[in-house]
Amino acid sequence: MLQYYEQRRPEYEAIYSKPERQNDLDWLEQQICSFVPGRRVLEIASGTGYWTRRISKTASFVLATDASEQLAAIAVESCPTHNVQSQVMDAFSIPKDLNFDCLIAGFFFSHVLLNQQRQFLNGIAQSMKPGSKLILFDNRFVEGSSTPISRVTEAGDTYQQQRLSDGSCFEVLKNFPRSENLTSLFHQFCRNVSVKESQYFWLASGNLVA
Numbered sequence: 130m131l132q133y134y135e136q137r138r139p140e141y142e143a144i145y146s147k148p149e150r151q152n153d154l155d156w157l158e159q160q161i162c163s164f165v166p167g168r169r170v171l172e173i174a175s176g177t178g179y180w181t182r183r184i185s186k187t188a189s190f191v192l193a194t195d196a197s198e199q200l201a202a203i204a205v206e207s208c209p210t211h212n213v214q215s216q217v218m219d220a221f222s223i224p225k226d227l228n229f230d231c232l233i234a235g236f237f238f239s240h241v242l243l244n245q246q247r248q249f250l251n252g253i254a255q256s257m258k259p260g261s262k263l264i265l266f267d268n269r270f271v272e273g274s275s276t277p278i279s280r281v282t283e284a285g286d287t288y289q290q291q292r293l294s295d296g297s298c299f300e301v302l303k304n305f306p307r308s309e310n311l312t313s314l315f316h317q318f319c320r321n322v323s324v325k326e327s328q329y330f331w332l333a334s335g336n337l338v339a
């Protein structure tokens with residue numbers, strides 16, 4: 130997956146220009162940015178920094194992290210403010226006792242295998258201070274707009290074939306969780322759970338409990 134995202138880097142943010150998604154993107158940005166003012170944010174899988182740039186406008190500090198060294202560095206370079214730093218970090222191996230009160234991961238949860246979702250949230254809960262805000266958001270599957278599902282495994286994980294402009298093709302894990310599954314998963318780790326959906330996106334949030 131890292132090779133895919135590093136190779137896709139120059140064209141990645143084109144997904145944020147799709148005309149039919151603009152209203153939903155405005156909605157998503159408003160929702161996300163309403164959580165962060167004054168917070169110290171740990172951003173997981175920050176990619177090219179599209180959300181880092183938005184969050185950092187009002188957060189007190191953002192640590193933009195990605196498993197790719199190349200992408201982690203780019204997220205910071207793309208930010209005009211001075212309250213952002215970067216670090217290489219594996220989302221499944223977040224260090225413990227970090228001094229953050231908000232964790233954000235955009236468009237990453239879809240790349241977590243169904244049987245690893247609980248472990249992923251448990252890792253986050255173990256690393257963050259109790260009470261910290263957890264915010265995950267990602268795509269909903271929209272027929273005619275989303276890349277078709279090319280394969281479904283016995284476990285129910287779904288994959289897409291993604292072609293880049295250089296002609297290379299990657300099979301990428303892309304799960305589309307149902308709202309009730311997100312709600313039930315979040316309730317295992319958070320209070321104040323909220324799961325919202327627009328046509329193209331979902332956004333789940335809550336406050337982590339000890």
Ligand SMILES: C[S@@+](CC[C@H](N)C(=O)[O-])C[C@H]1O[C@@H](n2cnc3c(N)ncnc32)[C@H](O)[C@@H]1O
Nearest residue numbers: 134174175176179195196197218219220235236
């Ligand atoms: C769909 S992109 C999301 C980028 C950004 N958050 C956004 O919403 O525009 C997924 C990102 O996950 C990163 N990634 C893949 N595996 C990872 C892992 N195990 N830990 C942390 N980041 C990972 C990739 O390098 C890529 O930047």
